[in-house]
Amino acid sequence: MNVRRCLRQIVAPTGRRRAPRRVEETVPLRVLMRPQDAMVNDLAWCPAEERNTLHAFFRLGGRQCWTCRTVTAHDPLTSTPPAGGAE
Template identity: 80%
Template sequence: MKPFRALRQIVAPAGKHRPRRVQETVTLAVLMRPCEAMVNDLAWCPAEKRVTLHAFFRLGGRECWTCRTRTMHDPLNSVPAAGGAE
């Protein structure tokens, strides 16, 4: 056996030169949380054809919590239109 190979077998036996990767565990609640949701409210779901709970997004659109169908629409605006409510 060559001297460098013998030394390598001592440092990293069985040819395992790369360190093992540690995988992070993420809870289901974190995975299911929409990252840009502004508010949850009831709305019509076109896939289920009934009113269900939806997550409304800041940049527009909403997602059904039951079937995960995404419906696109204009962004929500909390500022009233010029001239007041009509």
């Protein structure tokens, strides 16, 4: 390798012998913060804020506050009444 070429590669590399860089996808923050299994939105008591706020209720149980992002665990919601009827 020529000395001038070696110096030129150090100062201004052309990148011909380098592996191509992987392009990473950027995901918007609103997509990352969106609940993936939300079934319904409704007002509920938020223990962190100590007031009623809008929550996303999940299919598998639990809810997440839209204001402070606190997750509260509870049983899954069902639309059918319990066995034996209302008491």
